[in-house]
Amino acid sequence: MEKILFQAAGEEPVEFYVLEQTTVAGVNYILVTDEEEGDGEALILKDISGKDEEEAVYDIVSEDKELNAIAEIFENLLDDVQFTKP
Secondary structure, X not given: OOEEEEOOOOOOOEXXXXXXEEEEOOEEEEEEEOOXXXXXXEEEEEEOXXXXXXXXXXXXXXXXXXXXXXXXXXXXXXXXXXXXXX
């Protein structure tokens, strides 16, 4: 499983495992988790990189309408994934 390093401004980097990726209306999204196997915390990240940036820049999807829509797409792509809100 592919791993990415996610680093919020001013914080220590955290490794995430990429479960799936998709593109909706020209925007790239990735579904990541903190556990390689089993149940773990999952995040949906949105690529907000500019065209001139060398590295991808992701932001956590937090707006409810967008989050619910993209979560539904990921649930359909991955038969064994179901999201629950904390």
